[in-house]
Amino acid sequence: MASCEAMREGKVARTAGSGSAVVERGAIRCEATVVDLGPKMPNATGICFLNHMIDQLVSHGQLGIGVQLSIGGVPCEPEVDYALQGAAARAATPEALAHARPHDQTIFELVGEALGAALRGAAADALSHAPATLGASRFCAPLDEAVTEAVVDLRAASHFAFSLEPYGTIPPAGREWIGLYRTAYTRLLWQRLHGALGGRMELLKLRGANAHHIVEATFKAFARALRAHLDAARPPHGTPPSAAPREGARSRRTKETSISVALALDPPGGDGAAREDACVVTVRTGVSLLDRILAELATYAQMRLAVSCDGDVHIDDHHTAEDVAIAVGQSLADALGTKAGCNRMGSADACEGRARVEVVVDLSNRPHFESDLELREEWADGMACEMVLHVFASLTTNALCTVHVVQRAAGDGDGACAELAIATARAYGLALRQCAVIDPRRAGLTASSKGTLSA
CATH class of the missing domain: 3.30.230.40 (Imidazole glycerol phosphate dehydratase; domain 1)
Structure with a gap:
């Protein structure tokens, strides 16, 4: 000493x-x-x-x-x-x-x-x-x-x-x-x-x-x-150990919707190497803005995602948006599993048009969602703007994450809601990717002072 x-x-x-x-x-x-x-x-x-x-x-x-x-x-x-x-x-x-x-x-x-x-x-x-x-x-x-x-x-x-x-x-x-x-x-x-x-x-x-x-x-x-x-x-050395693919899938059928979701967090092959086919995204829900939100989130998270939904959009978009977000969140929770070895936390910002949004994510197993997005329009690209926050909140809660959305710059005029929604989806995806990365230095241990995440 x-x-x-x-x-x-x-x-x-x-x-x-x-x-x-x-x-x-x-x-x-x-x-x-x-x-x-x-x-x-x-x-x-x-x-x-x-x-x-x-x-x-x-x-x-x-x-x-x-x-x-x-x-x-x-x-x-x-x-x-x-x-x-x-x-x-x-x-x-x-x-x-x-x-x-x-x-x-x-x-x-x-x-x-x-x-x-x-x-x-x-x-x-x-x-x-x-x-x-x-x-x-x-x-x-x-x-x-x-x-x-x-x-x-x-x-x-x-x-x-x-x-x-x-x-x-x-x-x-x-x-x-x-x-x-x-x-x-x-x-x-x-x-x-x-x-x-x-x-x-x-x-x-x-x-x-x-x-x-x-x-x-x-x-x-x-x-x-x-x-x-x-x-x-001094960048760290080493590559993540080989492990079972981190994948999740859900099928959900109710009176209002019939949904199928499949996602994978890691590239094909499981060695963490980047490939052109690492991110394949197909989203068809019948709600245009919801399709864009999920596609942008998956693309920026570098995960594969397939979503299809036959919903009661002839009534309105609510059931489709809510039920799809729930199924995607549950699939994400399945893919993340115990989160052992994950980096766990991430934060990122992204833009769309004049909108800029920062998203902070923690794979906490303690569901919590907060946002200060200023959504002033009623509709955006086929979806009620009030459903934008509901989609992100439902996804977050069912993925067992803590997520904060911070508006750094608002969109402008007509289409401002869609700009904020897409910027949020991109930032969410970037932050999620940071969280999901396996850090070999953790040797499979959980990033928590408790030694485990809250159940």
């Missing part, structure tokens, strides 16, 4: 792909170790929710991280708070919590400093091989209703931007505590981490009403952006 003096001088003990640092203040000492693509290590900061957040860096950044905090020479334990436990913690008022926790601010500061320095050491080897064109990496991470954005560029001039407050909407000013984690110190931790890590770092809330989700999504977004930055600096 690096000495405190070495840490103050900006020197961090490390071997290739690893870094470690020790910082001290009075009776409190924090030791951090980071190994790029390393094994999971215990984390004990004295604040259990903070340990849980570091776990997000491990799972989503593919980093081995160990943080050990000691107070008065006594090491903290991973599942034990340094000041309060059990019923006493749950019964305490905010004022009593603040009084009973004299070391919170110091803990956040030292954990941020030590972790930032150790991350810098772990990144040094990848950065030494980076091309001159290496730029910033950006990632948006969702967690149910929350979405946060992270930007990382370790070779840029020092720049820090942070905007997560308020932490939720109940109470109106946001939450002060998440368990025994004081939300106001979140900014302080990231400031200190950035000070030791260097470069450009931006952490911004795009939406969110739940404090827990806002903070956790931020740690995930940073981890994913950092991982993307390191991979861009």
Whole structure:
């Protein structure tokens, strides 16, 4: 480990792909170790929710991280708070919590400093091989209703931007505590981490009403952006192991519709190689805009898709659009299976005409859909515009995904709804492709701090 003096001088003990640092203040000492693509290590900061957040860096950044905090020479334990436990913690008022926790601010500061320095050491080897064109990496991470954005560029001039407050909407000013984690110190931790890590770092809330989700999504977004930055600096090697084809199919017959869906996520042959016949799409539903939405989504996701529907379009388009979206979502869920080894999260933007839309996708097994699309027309290309959101929501829910749609630029005049719908389908497909890619470095494990996705 690096000495405190070495840490103050900006020197961090490390071997290739690893870094470690020790910082001290009075009776409190924090030791951090980071190994790029390393094994999971215990984390004990004295604040259990903070340990849980570091776990997000491990799972989503593919980093081995160990943080050990000691107070008065006594090491903290991973599942034990340094000041309060059990019923006493749950019964305490905010004022009593603040009084009973004299070391919170110091803990956040030292954990941020030590972790930032150790991350810098772990990144040094990848950065030494980076091309001159290496730029910033950006990632948006969702967690149910929350979405946060992270930007990382370790070779840029020092720049820090942070905007997560308020932490939720109940109470109106946001939450002060998440368990025994004081939300106001979140900014302080990231400031200190950035000070030791260097470069450009931006952490911004795009939406969110739940404090827990806002903070956790931020740690995930940073981890994913950092991982993307390191991979861009030194691209990973290896190919996905051979596996059974990821395919799904559904037949659905009701009084209103008769539907057949078949899809495949991987190219023929199962080796991941690109081929001209990798993406064959045929969609015939009797609703023109629905055909276009599904065809664009499948094409940009690089998956094969065949959809046919004989529906009661002589009544209206509702049953056909809804039932087809359900069947496609269920087929997608079948093809994704357990999601083991998948990259899991992705975000992308796409355009059509004047419309530009960003879509964030998480193969979470926790169905959730949110959108801010401004759909002002009644009809578009044979489909009611209100059904555009219903199609994407039905597909998302049945695919067991979390999806956020963010309008970056609206369409213009007549046809604006169709432009937004097609831009959304393209962005959704691009993001879905990122999610579905198998990362061989995960060795078939699930990208989750829990070790599995919620059922």
